[in-house]
Amino acid sequence: MPRRVLIVEDESLLVMVLEDVLPALGCEVAATAHSVESALAALADDDEVDLAILDVNLAGDDSFPIADALHARGIPFFFATGYGASVLPERHADAPLIKKPYGQRDLETALARVPQRSSPPN
Numbered sequence: 259m260p261r262r263v264l265i266v267e268d269e270s271l272l273v274m275v276l277e278d279v280l281p282a283l284g285c286e287v288a289a290t291a292h293s294v295e296s297a298l299a300a301l302a303d304d305d306e307v308d309l310a311i312l313d314v315n316l317a318g319d320d321s322f323p324i325a326d327a328l329h330a331r332g333i334p335f336f337f338a339t340g341y342g343a344s345v346l347p348e349r350h351a352d353a354p355l356i357k358k359p360y361g362q363r364d365l366e367t368a369l370a371r372v373p374q375r376s377s378p379p380n
Contacts, residue, residue, distance in 0.1 A: 261369075262288035264310040266297045266324055267338070268317045276311065276365075283366055292316065297324045307333055308375050311368075314339035314346075325350050332376040336368050 263285045267273050277287050288306045291297035293316055301307065310328055312321040314337050321337070328335045336354035339345065343355050356368045
């Protein structure tokens with residue numbers, strides 16, 4: 259069964275690229291979101307999401323509230339950013355990160371590093 263991915267990205271061209279590439283990497287796009295609000299709404303039915311790709315900067319808002327919600331639900335994620343790991347808060351410092359611009363091989367490596375979905379932490 260393919261892993262169902264939530265794409266959180268505010269650049270529509272990159273969303274389209276991910277929608278094309280992820281199925282070739284054995285994933286299914288569960289939902290896309292372009293803002294913190296739309297991503298949290300997509301997580302309302304979190305049984306549909308196995309992992310998430312989070313752009314750090316969503317039109318001036320950071321995606322860390324989404325990362326917090328994913329962590330609370332036991333849904334793995336990784337960040338995609340042009341800023342580097344130094345922008346991540348300490349609570350997410352161990353999250354996988356790919357640096358923009360990234361290619362299919364970078365995406366494939368990041369997907370392999372993301373664990374399977376687990377039970378939410380206590």
